Amino acid sequence: MWWKYLLFLGMSVIIWFSFTTPAPQQVIGEASRIFYYHIPQAWICVVAFAMSAYYSVKYLKKRNPLDDDLAADSARLGLLFCLLATLTGAVFAKVTWGSFWNWDPRETSIFILLLIYGAYFALRSAVEDEERRAALTSVYAIFAFVTVPFLVFVLPRMVPSLHPTDSVISKNLKFTMGPQVRTIFFSSLTLFTVLFFWIFNILKKTNSIRRKMETSAV
Amino acid sequence: MFALKAVKLSKKFGQRTVFSDINLELNSGDSIAITGPNGSGKTTLLKLLVKLHRPTSGNVNFFDDGRALDEDALRHRVSFVSPYLNLYDQLSGEENLNFFAAVRGGNITGKGIESLLEKVGLAKRGLDLVGTYSTGMKQRLKYALALSNNPQFLFLDEPMSALDDSGKEIVKKIIDEFREQCVIVLATNEKEEYALGRQQCRLG
Amino acid sequence: MGDNSAGLVSKSLAVFVKDLRLELRSRYGLNAIFMFGITTLAVVSFSLGQAALPPKVLGALFWIIIFFSAMSGLAQVFVREEEQQTALTLRLTADPDAVFLGKLFFNFALLILMAAVITPLFFIFTDASTAGAINFLVILFIGIIDLCAATTLVAAIIAKAAVKGALFAVLAFPILLPMLIALTLSSEKIMSGESLSEAAKMIQFLIAYAIVMITASILLFKYVWQE
Numbered sequence: 217m218w219w220k221y222l223l224f225l226g227m228s229v230i231i232w233f234s235f236t237t238p239a240p241q242q243v244i245g246e247a248s249r250i251f252y253y254h255i256p257q258a259w260i261c262v263v264a265f266a267m268s269a270y271y272s273v274k275y276l277k278k279r280n281p282l283d284d285d286l287a288a289d290s291a292r293l294g295l296l297f298c299l300l301a302t303l304t305g306a307v308f309a310k311v312t313w314g315s316f317w318n319w320d321p322r323e324t325s326i327f328i329l330l331l332i333y334g335a336y337f338a339l340r341s342a343v344e345d346e347e348r349r350a351a352l353t354s355v356y357a358i359f360a361f362v363t364v365p366f367l368v369f370v371l372p373r374m375v376p377s378l379h380p381t382d383s384v385i386s387k388n389l390k391f392t393m394g395p396q397v398r399t400i401f402f403s404s405l406t407l408f409t410v411l412f413f414w415i416f417n418i419l420k421k422t423n424s425i426r427r428k429m430e431t432s433a434v
Numbered sequence: 435m436f437a438l439k440a441v442k443l444s445k446k447f448g449q450r451t452v453f454s455d456i457n458l459e460l461n462s463g464d465s466i467a468i469t470g471p472n473g474s475g476k477t478t479l480l481k482l483l484v485k486l487h488r489p490t491s492g493n494v495n496f497f498d499d500g501r502a503l504d505e506d507a508l509r510h511r512v513s514f515v516s517p518y519l520n521l522y523d524q525l526s527g528e529e530n531l532n533f534f535a536a537v538r539g540g541n542i543t544g545k546g547i548e549s550l551l552e553k554v555g556l557a558k559r560g561l562d563l564v565g566t567y568s569t570g571m572k573q574r575l576k577y578a579l580a581l582s583n584n585p586q587f588l589f590l591d592e593p594m595s596a597l598d599d600s601g602k603e604i605v606k607k608i609i610d611e612f613r614e615q616c617v618i619v620l621a622t623n624e625k626e627e628y629a630l631g632r633q634q635c636r637l638g
Numbered sequence: 639m640g641d642n643s644a645g646l647v648s649k650s651l652a653v654f655v656k657d658l659r660l661e662l663r664s665r666y667g668l669n670a671i672f673m674f675g676i677t678t679l680a681v682v683s684f685s686l687g688q689a690a691l692p693p694k695v696l697g698a699l700f701w702i703i704i705f706f707s708a709m710s711g712l713a714q715v716f717v718r719e720e721e722q723q724t725a726l727t728l729r730l731t732a733d734p735d736a737v738f739l740g741k742l743f744f745n746f747a748l749l750i751l752m753a754a755v756i757t758p759l760f761f762i763f764t765d766a767s768t769a770g771a772i773n774f775l776v777i778l779f780i781g782i783i784d785l786c787a788a789t790t791l792v793a794a795i796i797a798k799a800a801v802k803g804a805l806f807a808v809l810a811f812p813i814l815l816p817m818l819i820a821l822t823l824s825s826e827k828i829m830s831g832e833s834l835s836e837a838a839k840m841i842q843f844l845i846a847y848a849i850v851m852i853t854a855s856i857l858l859f860k861y862v863w864q865e
Contacts, residue, residue, distance in 0.1 A: 276861050279488070324819070331812035338808050342799040346448055347488075348865065352795050355858045356809065359791060362854045366816045370843055430449070486729055487865050509731055519727040524663045525656070536652035537732040539645050579727075 223414065226407050233400050240397040247311040250304050252401060256408035257301035261329060262364065264294025264412065268336075269361035272354035284350035285423040287357060288340065293415060295333040302326050325367040332360045436462045436498055436511070436586040438483070438617050443492035445478055452478055453637055456492070462586065465609075465618035467631030474638025476621035477518070480591050483619060484514050496587065509538050513580035516591035520572070523565035527556060527575050530564060531582055542582055550578040555604055569596040577608060588612055590620040594627060606630070649733055653740025657715055658747070666718070667748060671711035675756045678703045683763035696766050697825030701781070701818055703760070707752055709807045712789050715741045716797035725797075729863065738790070738859040742852070745786040745793075753778055770828040777828055777837070780844045781821045787851040788813050794862045817847050 234252040239245055271287035274280070305326060306316045317323060339356055343349035437460065444454035452475035460466060468476045481487045483494055485508065496503040496511070503511065521530045528547050535542035551560045554574040564572060573596045580588065593609075594602050609618065609630055620631055628634060661667055682699055691699070719725040728737060757778065761768055768774075792810045799805060821844070824837035834841065 324815070328812050328815050331815070335809045335812055338805060339795070339799060342801040342805055344800060348798060351861055351865070352798055355791070355861050356795060359854055359858055360813055362850060363813055363816060366843070366847060366850075370846075371816055371819065484730060486726060506733065509733070512730070514730055516726075518723060519730065520723040521727065522656070522660060522724055523722060524660045529659070533652060533656045534727070534731050537649050537656075537728070537736065539649055539733070 219410075220414065223407065223410055226403070227411070230400060230404050230407055234404070237396060237400065240394075240401070247308055250308045252404045254301055254304040254308060255401075256405045257297045257304060258326060259405065260408055260412045261294050261298040261301055261326070262368065263409070264290050264297060265329065265332075265357075265361060265364065267416070268294060268357050272357040275350055275354045276358075279347075281346070281350065282423055282427050284354065285427070286420060287354060289419040289423065290416065291333060291336055291357070293412060293419075295330075295337075297412070298326065298330050298333060302330060321371045325371060328367055329364075336360070436496070436617060437500075438494070438496055438587060438619075440483060440494045441492055443479070443482060443489050443494065445475065445482060445487075446490045454491075456635075458483075458635070460617045460619070462617060463614050464633070465613060465616075465620070465631045466633040466635055467628050468619065468621040468635050468637060469623075469628060470637035472623070476637055477516070477591055479637065480514070480516070480589055480619065480621050481518075484512055484587075484589050486514075498586075506539070510540060510583055511586040512589070513583060513585035513587070514589040514591070515573075515576045515580050515593065516589075517595060518591070519576070521564050521575055521579065524563060526561050526563055527551060527567075527578070528560040530575065531579060534579055535582055538583060540583060546582070550582055553581070553604070553608070554578045555600065570598055570601055573597055574601060574604070577605065581608065581612075585612070586616055588616045588618045590618070592622055592624075593620050593630065594622075594624065646733065646736055646739070649736035650739035650743065653732065653737055654743045654747075657741060657744040660718070661744075661748075667711040667714035668751070670714070671707050671748060671752045672755065674710040675703060675707040675752055676759070678706060679756060679759055679763055686764065691764065691766075693767075693829035694822075694826045696764060697829055698822045699764070700757075700760055700825060701821050703756065704749075704753065704781070704785070705814070705818060706807075707756070708749060708785055708789065709810065711748060711752075712745050712786065713793040713796055713806045715744055715790075716793045720797045734860045734863045735856060737863065738794075738856060741794075742786060742790045742855070745790050746782065749782045749786055753782060766829060767831070769831045770833075773828045773834050774825065776834060777821065777824050777841070780841065780848070781817075784817045784821075784844055784848045784851070785814070787848045787855065788817065791855040791859060791862065794859060798862065813851075817844065820844050820847075 230252070234249055240248050240251055268287045268290040271283045271290060275283035275287060305323060309318060309323070310316045336353060336357060339353050340349060343352055438458065439460075440456060440458040443456040443458075445452045456479065458466070468479055470476055478487070482489050485494060485505075496508055498507070498511075522533070525533065528551075531542060531547050531550065547560065548557070551557050554577050556571060556574050556578065559567065559571065564575060567575065588609075590609075593605055597605065612618070618631065620627065622628065622630075682703070719728060757775075760766070789806075789810050792806065792813065796805045796809060820840040824840040824844075827837045828834070
């Protein structure tokens with residue numbers, strides 16, 4: 217319980233520092249501050265998708281309706297962070313490169329993730345029978361997740377990109393951030409992750425209670 | 435000797451429990467009629483028994499001399515006649531029988547098909563598309579399919595539906611012929627069909 | 639239990655032949671695909687008039703036509719089973735792997751047939767250069783494999799959903815997009831007259847994609863097909 221407050225404090229501190237310390241990337245300038253938000257959001261988006269796929273696998277094995285609830289809720293959270301990442305990305309793109317959307321590979325990847333989430337929920341609303349809905353959406357979540365490695369790793373290498381590829385991780389996979397930037401960035405990353413799992417935990421408890429109520433009411 | 439064991443079968447759709455705690459133990463030569471009003475879950479129970487649907491709880495197992503049968507073996511040994519299991523309208527009677535034999539991983543000869551069709555009274559219609567058959571004829575063809583794999587387990591959902599008197603006679607003869615070698619499970623609304631099963635199980 | 643792999647091949651073949659026979663007799667999927675392909679092609683050609691298009695645009699256009707034609711006809715192979723209530727009969731008697739492989743191959747054949755007609759027409763109507771014809775056919779072939787690898791499972795999924803219509807395209811598109819990008823990029827290169835080795839990276843990607851998608855589909859299909 218107490219760590220909720222720590223999370224709040226931590227995030228406030230990081231937000232403060234993200235604006236008051238020197239901009240992380242000198243060439244791009246002030247707009248590069250968005251890097252403290254945009255990248256964690258994109259990261260959480262993928263983590264949420266992975267969790268959705270994980271609970272989908274669990275559901276198909278054990279057929280516990282709670283696992284399907286969790287798969288859907290992870291997807292909801294993932295969709296939220298995906299929207300945030302897309303928005304922050306678009307703002308950054310407008311400020312730095314002049315237009316909101318360019319179809320550069322990472323933009324395309326986040327757009328595809330958005331479409332996958334949309335498709336997942338479209339499928340959920342199209343199937344009425346609970347068991348069938350759970351099974352079909354689980355399969356789709358897993359199948360769609362299999363394409364993610366292609367999106368994240370292969371696609372950007374195939375197509376020339378606008379994204380600053382060298383500013384965070386250089387070709388030798390070494391971090392090119394200064395120590396201060398590194399601290400703020402990784403703190404932000406950690407705090408966002410904690411935030412995600414906190415919300416997810418609340419949803420998990422709610423779902424558990426709801427399922428228990430259903431089985432005892434009958 | 436073949437056996438079917440169902441233990442504590444139950445099925446729920448959402449909040450609604452269709453049936454619960456169904457237990458069955460049947461050996462070759464046994465037959466049972468599942469009876470009950472409309473909506474009592476007879477068709478659902480049959481679908482659970484042939485493993486077309488998953489139960490909410492409980493399990494169904496098939497045995498050959500005590501040895502559990504796997505999915506592939508079941509496809510060879512189980513037959514199911516039901517209003518919900520149709521044959522392909524755009525294929526002929528013979529093509530249907532050939533296809534299902536092939537897809538089961540078995541074989542069926544021209545002679546085999548001929549004798550099956552004769553048995554169900556469709557001797558001259560084998561080459562016609564099933565879409566041109568009447569409902570009664572389609573039902574007869576379903577029996578031809580059910581017998582084509584020489585089953586050990588025969589499931590019949592509304593066995594006499596759509597059949598005329600001669601069709602009904604044919605079904606009675608088939609059931610009598612296969613009574614000893616098969617476990618027979620039938621589901622029916624019709625009182626006259628209750629007697630086809632030596633035991634009864636009432637739902638609802 | 640003995641010759642399992644040979645058994646699988648003959649069972650899959652039985653499913654394939656059956657679907658082929660049904661298709662030839664009803665022509666439902668064939669009609670949809672061909673009419674869609676030809677109509678779209680005609681619209682494109684008409685709108686272009688005499689204008690020549692750069693290879694980049696031609697490549698994109700070609701794959702748009704193929705994609706939408708595929709969407710109009712590839713779900714049929716599963717939807718038909720549900721609509722005519724033969725799905726349960728098939729589920730009772732057939733090995734799920736055989737069902738999937740047979741229908742995968744059917745969709746593949748359908749696409750090959752469609753491409754065989756649409757591709758020459760496309761080149762005629764748009765007056766595209768046929769300099770890299772053989773190379774283009776290689777890309778086309780791999781692209782078709784990718785297309786059915788990714789969409790057959792999705793077709794099985796939507797056959798079980800109540801609302802069919804646009805759901806197929808909605809579900810299939812995000813999964814296909816990486817592949818479509820790679821296809822348009824490599825088509826662009828080929829149509830500009832470059833050799834296959836220039837597009838090597840993309841071709842590797844397309845092949846990897848096909849392998850991954852088919853494997854995942856085979857593993858997941860049971861969970862869609864059985865209840």
